[in-house]
Amino acid sequence: MSRIAALLAAIGRPVLAALAALGRVSIFAGRALGHMLRPPFYLREIAGALLNVGYFSLPVVGLTAFFTGGALALQIYSGGARFNAEAVVPQIVAIGMVRELGPVLVGLMIAARVTSSIAAEIATMKVTEQIDALVTLSTHPMKYLTAPRVFAGLVMVPVLVGIGDVIGIMGGHVVGTRSLGFNPATYLHNTVNFIEARDIVSSLVKGAAFGFIATLMGCYYGMNTGRGAAGVGRATKGAVEAAAVLILAANFLLTSIFFSI
Amino acid sequence: MIELRDVHKAFGPKRVLRGIDLTIAQGTSMVVIGGSGTGKSVLLKCILGLITPDSGAITLDGQDVARVERDAFLARFGMLFQGGALFDSLPVWQNVAFRLLRGSLKRPRAEAREIAIEKLRRVGLTADVADLYPAELSGGMQKRVGLARAIAAEAEIIFFDEPTAGLDPIMSGVINDLxxxxxxxxxxxxMTITHDMTSVRAIADNVAMLHDGVIQWTGPVADLDDSGDPYLDQFIHGRAEGPIEAVR
Known part of the structure; x- marks a missing residue:
């Protein structure tokens, strides 16, 4: 009997811990959204976050999308040759980039670049008492630090995904027309004709969801860091891991919602 | 007047505050001394509401600090943190004028900058420091900027957490005098918390010694050397032998 109880306890403990963590993150997300919608709004902080999440992520997003689009074109061409389907390169590059690779790769790049920097910055602020200082200066840390960053994630990551989709398709276009012998005008025509509104909407919705997850995880882990440099390191690592896993899980969920019907 | 009555705070099994009773009269300077890890910072953060006590009452001018309107309550306070706690991403003048650039005390940017520069001068720093970032300043300068920030919005109550920690004796003297x-x-x-006895004698009107979660002794700074309290005597003379265990 005691062995059964011990087994149940061994299963129950991590389940309860996971549920408690989910609850804490949900409450944190609710508070972040609440502060985002209620004044005062710190416009300078919001502008800074928009620049950091959006504008300064453009190079890494652009390069990632370009090379992925080019590699995708090569793969589809060589794979399609096995059953004489080389001509579908423009369509598959377009659908692959817009529906999946664009949002997911941008989301993961944002998790690597933005989530880590948010978590490290806020965690450092926490261990050096800057968060306490904000409170004593009558400024709510959620409103000053979290709300602008999460807002920037929600707004800018869909924009980055849109740009990433276009650059990825252009990467495929460059490879397709320069190396694989496609006619440039025909390539573009096939791409544009093949993409549906649903593909674009799903891409942008995924971008918003991934931006929300990436920035929220950075803020959550930063605000809940342990002590010292080791605490900051653990917070940063935890934030990136959680953001990456949640982005991929959310991608599966959203793909099911958009394309299973 | 700040009053603490039977304040308790534990972190898990560790009972840090075990019934603190302390009164800080308006317009006076209270210095809380005590060994490392005795809960001095916890006490201070309980008053500010940064940490919620498990039980007991903390009042400011007779009002329970847990029930007052937070913004109005915090607007009465200024605080100098142990490490300065300056915001790395903002230049010095924006750190000093932080409260004046947002919220209920918001002023035009140019006016806030003027006030910040005036406060910097008050703590012995020149205007050319205003546009530097905290990382470009020495430890002593960072403490001064923290002090300027604490007084920038004309606070009625100022807390100092280890104001001379990590500073050389001359800079410590400068900060104490300021x-x-x-x-x-x-x-x-x-209200100041410190282990630096030179600071205690320079800053305090009254002194309270925190030991084992309670106020072991409190009285005017003039009585410090004749308290007759063995715990206080051991602490102020820095003796390894006495009722306070040297290894805690």
Whole structure:
């Protein structure tokens, strides 16, 4: 009997811990959204976050999308040759980039670049008492630090995904027309004709969801860091891991919602 | 007046505060001394509401600090943190004028900058420091900027957490003198926590010693050397032998 109880306890403990963590993150997300919608709004902080999440992520997003689009074109061409389907390169590059690779790769790049920097910055602020200082200066840390960053994630990551989709398709276009012998005008025509509104909407919705997850995880882990440099390191690592896993899980969920019907 | 009655706070099994009773009269400077890890910072953060006590009452001018309107309550306070806690991403003048750039005390940007520069001058820093970032300053300069920030919005109550920690004796003396001058000049109520006995004698009107979660001794700074309290005597003379265990 005691062995059964011990087994149940061994299963129950991590389940309860996971549920408690989910609850804490949900409450944190609710508070972040609440502060985002209620004044005062710190416009300078919001502008800074928009620049950091959006504008300064453009190079890494652009390069990632370009090379992925080019590699995708090569793969589809060589794979399609096995059953004489080389001509579908423009369509598959377009659908692959817009529906999946664009949002997911941008989301993961944002998790690597933005989530880590948010978590490290806020965690450092926490261990050096800057968060306490904000409170004593009558400024709510959620409103000053979290709300602008999460807002920037929600707004800018869909924009980055849109740009990433276009650059990825252009990467495929460059490879397709320069190396694989496609006619440039025909390539573009096939791409544009093949993409549906649903593909674009799903891409942008995924971008918003991934931006929300990436920035929220950075803020959550930063605000809940342990002590010292080791605490900051653990917070940063935890934030990136959680953001990456949640982005991929959310991608599966959203793909099911958009394309299973 | 700040009053603490039977304040308790534990972190898991560790009972840090075990029934604190302390009164800080308006316009006086109270210094809380005690060994490392005795809960001095926890005590201070409980008053500010940064940590919620498990039980007991903390009142400011007779009002329970847990029930007052937070913004109005915090607007009465200024605080100098142990490490300065300056915001790395903002230049010095924006750190000093932080409260004046947002919220209920918001002023035009140019006016806030003027006030910040004036406060920097008050703590012995020149205007050319205003546009530097905290990382470009020495430890002593960072403490001064923190002090300027604490007084920028004309706080009625100022808390100083280890104001001379990590500073050389000369800079410690400068900071102590500044704190004493400013507290006297603006008539603020001050509460300082420190282990630096030179600071205690320079800053305090009254002293309280925190040991084992309670106020072991409290009285005017003039009585410090004749308290007859063995715990206080051991602490102020830095003896390894006595009722306080050297290894805790």
């Amino acid at each position: 704190i004493r001058e400013i507290v006297t000049e603006i008539g603020a109520t001050a």
